[in-house]
Amino acid sequence: xxxxxxxPGPFNVPEGATVAFNCTYSNSASQSFFWYRQDCRKExxxxxSVYSSGxxxxxxxxxxxxxxxxxxLLIRDSxxxxxxxxxxxxxxxxxxxxxxxSGTKLNVKP
Amino acid sequence: xxxxxxxxxHLVMGMTNKKSLKCEQHLGHNAMYWYKQSAKKxxxxxxxxxxxxxxxxxSVPSRFSPECPNSSHLFLxxxxxxxxxxxxxxxxxxxxxxxxxxxxxxxxxxxxxxTVL
Numbered sequence: 001x002x003x004x005x006x007x008p009g010p011f012n013v014p015e016g017a018t019v020a021f022n023c024t025y026s027n028s029a030s031q032s033f034f035w036y037r038q039d040c041r042k043e044x045x046x047x048x049s050v051y052s053s054g055x056x057x058x059x060x061x062x063x064x065x066x067x068x069x070x071x072x073l074l075i076r077d078s079x080x081x082x083x084x085x086x087x088x089x090x091x092x093x094x095x096x097x098x099x100x101x102s103g104t105k106l107n108v109k110p
Numbered sequence: 111x112x113x114x115x116x117x118x119x120h121l122v123m124g125m126t127n128k129k130s131l132k133c134e135q136h137l138g139h140n141a142m143y144w145y146k147q148s149a150k151k152x153x154x155x156x157x158x159x160x161x162x163x164x165x166x167x168x169s170v171p172s173r174f175s176p177e178c179p180n181s182s183h184l185f186l187x188x189x190x191x192x193x194x195x196x197x198x199x200x201x202x203x204x205x206x207x208x209x210x211x212x213x214x215x216x217x218x219x220x221x222x223x224x225t226v227l
Contacts, residue, residue, distance in 0.1 A: 034215055043200055043218040044153070087153075089216075097166075098143075098216060102152040 001026050004090050006101035013108055017078045021104045023088030024070045032091035033064055033071050037084045038103065044087055047073075078108045113137045114219035116201050122225045123191065131186040131222045133201030142184040143216065144176060145200040153200065159184060160206060191226045198223050 006023045013019050025033075033050035048055065050062040050071050061074040071090075075082055088101035114135045123129050135142060144156040158166035159178040173195075175187040184201055202216040 032215075041198075041223070043221050045218070046215055049215060098155070100153040 003099035004088055004101040006088050006104045010105040010107050013078055018076050020074045022070050022072050023101050025090045027092045030090045030092050034089040035073050036087040039084050080108050083108045113217050114203055116219035116222050120223050124227050128189040133184040133219055135182055135203035139203035139205045140181050141204045141206050143202040144186050146197045148197040193226050196226045
């Protein structure tokens, strides 16, 4: 079983739509969770960390559900510039062990 | 952003060549990583260095040889590569908190796009 699993998509949505991605992780001891954004042929960039209480940054909201072992990312009022691949990343609690999902591709269309 | 830099950005090499990739981080971090990202595949961790000491070698073939002379610099020496080694090679750094036994988030360099002919 993969450490981190994501729906690869693509999710094709119109501008202004709300879209949500989920990501499941297998290690219940995981401690840190992140969403990264990766544009085509570029490096991953941190979008936001995911805290137990949930957190929001503008149009982006991240949630953590430890009982069901998944994290989610909600994007409201989608912009064309949100088109990218969103990577779910989990740190298993032991040093330096970051597990990356394969990414969910989002296409926002006019 | 210039937190983590990588050179060269693009590299084309033959299977008999020897080349090196360089990574430098300007964030004061104490851990550095090499990842490989092939087309349509998730990132694959290759090596981890913590305080200049290698702490992870993820079953990487010996034709890839890492070197970490100090906490700010990381190299990946390449020799006798195969065409299937063509990929984006990403360097990342993070700050380890030994007391809290935790790792802060990783920051990535722009990557080196490697093509092996």
